[in-house]
Amino acid sequence: xxxxxxxxxxxxxxxxxxxxxxxxxxxxxxxxxxxxxxxxxxxxxxxxxxxxxxxxxxxxxxxxxxxxxxxxxxxxxxxxxxxxxxxxxxxxxxxxxxxxxxxxxxxxxxxxxxxxxxxxxxxxxxxxxxxxxxxxxxxxxxxxxxxxxxxxxxxxxxxxxxxxxxxxxxxxxxxxxxxxxxxxxxxxxxxxxxxxxxxxxxxxxxxxxxxxxxxxxxxxxxxxxxxxxxxxxxxxxxxxxxxxxxx
Amino acid sequence: xxxxxxxxxxxxxxxxxxxxxxxxxxxxxxxxxxxxxxxxxxxxxxxxxxxxxxxxxxxxxxxxxxxxxxxxxxxxxxxxxxxxxxxxxxxxxxxxxxxxxxxxxxxxxxxxxxxxxxxxxxxxxxxxxxxxx
Amino acid sequence: xxxxxxxxxxxxxxxxxxxxxxxxxxxxxxxxxxxxxxxxxxxxxxxxxxxxxxxxxxxxxxxxxxxxxxxxxxxxxxxxxxxxxxxxxxxxxxxxxxxxxxxxxxxxxxxxxxxxxxxxxxxxxxxxxxxxxxxxxxxxxxxxxxxxxxxxxxxxxxxxxxxxxxxxxxxxxxxxxxxxxxxxxxxxxxxxxxxxxxxxxxxxxxxxxxxxxxxxxxxxxxxxxxxxxxxxxxxxxxxxxxxxxxxxxxxxxxxxxxxxxxxxxxxxxxxxxxxxxxxxxxxxxxxxxxxxxxxxxxxxxxxxxxxxxxxxxxxxxxxxxxxxxxxxxxxxxxxxxxxxxxxxxxxxxxxxxxxxxxxxxxxxxxxxxxxxxxxxxxxxxxxxxxxxxxxxxxxxxxxxxxxxxxxxxxxxxxxxxxxxxxxxxxxxxxxxxxxxxxxxxxxxxxxxxxxxxxxxxxxxxxxxxxxxxxxxxxxxxxxxxxxxxxxxxxxxxxxxxxxxxxxxxxxxxxxxxxxxxxxxxxxxxxxxxxxxxxxxxxxxxxxxxxxxxxxxxxxxxxxxxxxxxxxxxxxxxxxxxxxxxxx
Numbered sequence: 011x012x013x014x015x016x017x018x019x020x021x022x023x024x025x026x027x028x029x030x031x032x033x034x035x036x037x038x039x040x041x042x043x044x045x046x047x048x049x050x051x052x053x054x055x056x057x058x059x060x061x062x063x064x065x066x067x068x069x070x071x072x073x074x075x076x077x078x079x080x081x082x083x084x085x086x087x088x089x090x091x092x093x094x095x096x097x098x099x100x101x102x103x104x105x106x107x108x109x110x111x112x113x114x115x116x117x118x119x120x121x122x123x124x125x126x127x128x129x130x131x132x133x134x135x136x137x138x139x140x141x142x143x144x145x146x147x148x149x150x151x152x153x154x155x156x157x158x159x160x161x162x163x164x165x166x167x168x169x170x171x172x173x174x175x176x177x178x179x180x181x182x183x184x185x186x187x188x189x190x191x192x193x194x195x196x197x198x199x200x201x202x203x204x205x206x207x208x209x210x211x212x213x214x215x216x217x218x219x220x221x222x223x224x225x226x227x228x229x230x231x232x233x234x235x236x237x238x239x240x241x242x243x244x245x246x247x248x249x250x251x252x253x254x255x256x257x
Numbered sequence: 258x259x260x261x262x263x264x265x266x267x268x269x270x271x272x273x274x275x276x277x278x279x280x281x282x283x284x285x286x287x288x289x290x291x292x293x294x295x296x297x298x299x300x301x302x303x304x305x306x307x308x309x310x311x312x313x314x315x316x317x318x319x320x321x322x323x324x325x326x327x328x329x330x331x332x333x334x335x336x337x338x339x340x341x342x343x344x345x346x347x348x349x350x351x352x353x354x355x356x357x358x359x360x361x362x363x364x365x366x367x368x369x370x371x372x373x374x375x376x377x378x379x380x381x382x383x384x385x386x387x388x389x390x
Numbered sequence: 391x392x393x394x395x396x397x398x399x400x401x402x403x404x405x406x407x408x409x410x411x412x413x414x415x416x417x418x419x420x421x422x423x424x425x426x427x428x429x430x431x432x433x434x435x436x437x438x439x440x441x442x443x444x445x446x447x448x449x450x451x452x453x454x455x456x457x458x459x460x461x462x463x464x465x466x467x468x469x470x471x472x473x474x475x476x477x478x479x480x481x482x483x484x485x486x487x488x489x490x491x492x493x494x495x496x497x498x499x500x501x502x503x504x505x506x507x508x509x510x511x512x513x514x515x516x517x518x519x520x521x522x523x524x525x526x527x528x529x530x531x532x533x534x535x536x537x538x539x540x541x542x543x544x545x546x547x548x549x550x551x552x553x554x555x556x557x558x559x560x561x562x563x564x565x566x567x568x569x570x571x572x573x574x575x576x577x578x579x580x581x582x583x584x585x586x587x588x589x590x591x592x593x594x595x596x597x598x599x600x601x602x603x604x605x606x607x608x609x610x611x612x613x614x615x616x617x618x619x620x621x622x623x624x625x626x627x628x629x630x631x632x633x634x635x636x637x638x639x640x641x642x643x644x645x646x647x648x649x650x651x652x653x654x655x656x657x658x659x660x661x662x663x664x665x666x667x668x669x670x671x672x673x674x675x676x677x678x679x680x681x682x683x684x685x686x687x688x689x690x691x692x693x694x695x696x697x698x699x700x701x702x703x704x705x706x707x708x709x710x711x712x713x714x715x716x717x718x719x720x721x722x723x724x725x726x727x728x729x730x731x732x733x734x735x736x737x738x739x740x741x742x743x744x745x746x747x748x749x750x751x752x753x754x755x756x757x758x759x760x761x762x763x764x765x766x767x768x769x770x771x772x773x774x775x776x777x778x779x780x781x782x783x784x785x786x787x788x789x790x791x792x793x794x795x796x797x798x799x800x801x802x803x804x805x806x807x808x809x810x811x812x813x814x815x816x817x818x819x820x821x822x823x824x825x826x827x828x829x830x831x832x833x834x835x836x837x838x839x840x841x842x843x844x845x846x847x848x849x850x851x852x853x854x855x856x857x858x859x860x861x862x863x864x865x866x867x868x869x870x871x872x873x874x875x876x877x878x879x880x881x882x883x884x885x886x887x888x889x890x891x892x893x894x895x896x897x898x899x900x901x902x903x904x905x906x907x908x909x910x911x912x913x914x915x916x917x918x919x920x921x922x923x924x925x926x927x928x929x930x931x932x933x934x935x936x937x938x939x940x941x942x943x944x945x946x947x948x949x950x951x952x953x954x955x956x957x958x959x960x961x962x963x964x965x966x967x968x969x970x971x972x973x
Contacts, residue, residue: 025265026885043629043729054890055839060883062890064433066596069632069725071524072433081278088728107266109567110888115266120430120544128532130491142488144500150493151360157493157525161432170282173271186532193491217349218285233352240353264567264887 013039016091018049020061021101023108031108040091046100047075047086063112070226073162076103077112083167083224104167119163122179126187126205131198149194156189156234158227165221165231171214178214179205181221181231188234207242288345291338298335347372391818393573396424398801399561401548402582402603403427404434405787406769408530409794410580415537418802423540424574426563428547428598431531435584435596436790439523440635440721441507442515443787445480448504451512453477458961460785463509463677464778465920466936466963467616467956472756472774476792483791484516492529493518506640506670507784509677515784520635520721526787546572547893548602550821551579551610551765552814558610558764559812562821569886571825573818578764578801581607582794585748585770586904591846593745594626594633603771605900607752608907612760613940615773617750618912619921621781622682622855626744628699630729634722634741636783639674641718642666643707646738647693657684659968666709672970679780679921680968682743686855695740702740743855747786749777749921753940758797766800768793775938779920828895834880838895841872841879845905853909859926862913869906870948876902907941907949914951915939932963
């Protein structure tokens with residue numbers, strides 16, 4: 011197994027001892043095929059057990075290990091050492107307060123996720139005994155990609171609007187609302203509009219598109235947001251120019 | 258364990274350096290910046306209409322202005338920015354207008370391509386009406 | 391110590407914990423629910439399950455067949471009354487999930503689709519592409535957001551249950567962000583903390599799977615049942631240990647040795663079925679224990695493929711074609727390419743068995759109640775037992791739903807009985823003192839990483855797919871030693887805010903206790919059954935061991951292993967036959 015000598019420059023912050031974050035360098039030898047997460051685990055096990063970070067599944071499905079790696083939001087379990095040269099800079103996910111080392115405070119995101127009412131509000135009631143709602147593969151395809159979000163928040167770290175306008179609901183939350191809006195079983199679109207069609211909702215987005223570029227699951231939140239904008243606009247015109255259409 | 262430990266999250270400052278953090282943000286700002294040229298060109302056209310209404314002398318002066326080196330430079334830049342904006346915009350339209358056929362989606366290239374096609378057709382029509390051929 | 395007063399506290403917010411919380415909120419809206427988890431709910435390991443959840447739904451299937459497959463798959467160690475209940479409630483729970491918006495994959499006519507899975511005679515595994523666990527978890531989490539009575543405590547690590555006058559009256563937990571201990575006074579507690587696969591070095595399990603829920607109940611006096619039964623999933627990636635779903639084989643993938651031979655036919659799972667046309671319950675769709683054991687035997691004969699990560703077999707999916715792989719196994723393709731540099735469309739993928747699931751766990755009855763009044767348990771951390779000596783793939787996700795809901799129902803009934811207020815104060819203070827001692831300890835000679843490595847090595851060497859009396863005895867001695875040395879750990883990080891050195895030390899403590907229960911139970915069970923295979927006792931011994939093992943905590947001493955009967959109703963122990971030609 012061939013090894014590589016790598017250097018990690020990792021942001022450290024302990025509120026009990028630091029007034030501001032600082033950087034710490036670790037020089038280690040790693041197998042070539044490792045990812046940054048493996049390197050961090052090695053550091054914690056063999057060099058510095060005080061380093062704190064979140065991780066779990068190591069297969070890009072739990073969304074825990076989002077970090078800035080050389081300034082780009084990435085999942086540490088999918089950032090391959092072979093793709094980097096020189097010193098690798100590892101920082102906590104941008105646009106979130108730093109709790110400790112690479113751990114961020116994600117309260118804002120969790121609150122926003124809940125605000126968009128991301129659950130089924132069935133169009134038609136159905137008893138369990140009556141079996142499943144019918145949903146064709148085509149109807150499933152209509153929302154499938156927007157259901158793949160692992161809540162890793164790389165999109166929030168990439169979005170300059172979220173950085174500059176903290177009230178902005180953000181890509182993942184809007185994409186999730188859109189997922190439910192697009193689900194043929196759901197009748198809750200109007201209920202969600204209050205949040206996602208508000209100023210702090212989709213209209214804060216200026217289609218930078220960075221969110222979709224960094225999304226590890228190809229959810230395409232940027233696309234979801236533009237679709238929400240179009241739908242909301244059509245809604246507005248319909249309501250004001252053709253009020254008789256509103257049931 | 259200390260009784261009165263409060264966690265003290267650190268909020269990292271956001272400066273305008275974000276624009277240069279990655280080429281995608283530079284490209285975005287260029288795209289947004291294009292509005293200045295497009296807006297400027299629009300104002301120039303409004304000015305031209307005003308000069309047209311003011312009589313043949315004013316109109317001739319306006320045409321002189323258009324032929325000046327500064328104006329040429331401005332128009333070249335405006336055309337470049339407008340084209341950049343249109344190209345980036347058309348390439349993004351498939352995200353905003355997904356067309357589903359059964360389980361599959363119409364390929365992005367087809368949707369963007371359709372926009373380019375209409376743009377080309379309209380441009381040719383404009384040139385024809387303007388007497389270019 | 392700051393105290394939270396609630397009605398029902400749930401420890402663990404994965405599939406079982408979330409299902410229990412929703413059931414409580416719906417059935418008893420006036421009850422206060424504290425949903426406590428050491429990670430945010432979306433990070434729970436339920437998200438990593440890929441293949442699907444079993445429930446009888448197709449006309450050619452029957453509850454009786456699901457019963458037979460499960461009981462036989464469990465080598466008759468499953469409690470048959472529990473299995474009966476499980477298979478009956480399974481379809482209802484899966485439809486309920488669908489009614490909450492779970493994006494199950496569909497047939498052309500819009501009905502839910504099912505896929506073949508190992509050890510099942512009929513197709514009954516509901517799936518959502520190859521991210522079924524992910525979709526189930528997110529559907530449950532998002533559904534839970536609509537209930538105001540569910541109050542979440544994210545990133546709180548529970549260290550101790552509080553037991554007063556023979557009843558469970560709450561727990562204490564560390565708030566990770568501040569390092570402060572918080573006491574939760576509850577009228578009932580549901581433990582849904584997951585399994586403990588991280589005690590092994592090669593596992594599909596994520597970092598969170600450290601057996602904390604099991605250890606909590608164990609230390610509070612509840613026995614851990616059938617701990618010796620550890621499931622190896624046959625197809626894990628050798629580089630990372632992460633999972634390639636059984637659905638790879640369900641869709642037609644085959645397992646080859648280094649000569650390109652589908653070697654499973656030499657181990658009682660033949661005759662060879664046509665390529666791309668898997669037959670249920672035979673060859674590559676045999677049960678996990680048999681397939682993993684066949685690997686081990688074949689490896690001993692030197693017929694495995696040598697790779698830089700060790701010896702592997704080959705999972706060949708090329709004949710499925712790109713279209714089918716992208717449609718039904720997209721995550722598998724992505725993982726193989728990313729972590730192995732192998733595209734399953736073009737080449738066979740090297741795989742090996744890795745630890746995946748624990749059949750054993752907190753002893754509960756069929757209503758998810760433990761012997762300790764006020765304490766309930768559900769999910770992988772619990773052992774009802776429906777899985778017996780070996781779990782069939784896709785039964786576990788359904789188990790989370792069925793027993794998550796049952797735990798909630800039992801908790802509601804228990805709370806309704808009323809009772810006098812309890813006082814967990816003294817115990818809470820004791821827990822706080824213990825924590826302080828660990829934090830402030832100096833002159834320690836051990837590290838978390840060092841002891842953890844030794845534990846993993848011991849488990850890998852002596853408690854693997856095949857075990858021996860000698861090896862298990864050595865493991866028991868070693869784990870006793872490690873538990874002793876654990877008291878000499880000194881933390882490198884003695885600060886309070888999000889201290890993961892402390893967290894890992896506490897998790898190690900849980901794993902050591904669970905590991906000791908595993909090896910002691912394994913040593914005591916002198917037979918081979920399901921996933922527990924002994925080279926010195928190769929036959930199944932129903933006369934002596936058609937019983938559950940119960941490991942009772944004895945403090946710093948080794949656990950005492952006792953036995954209790956298995957509930958046998960209509961399926962008498964027979965031969966597990968996975969040879970073909972059963973159509």
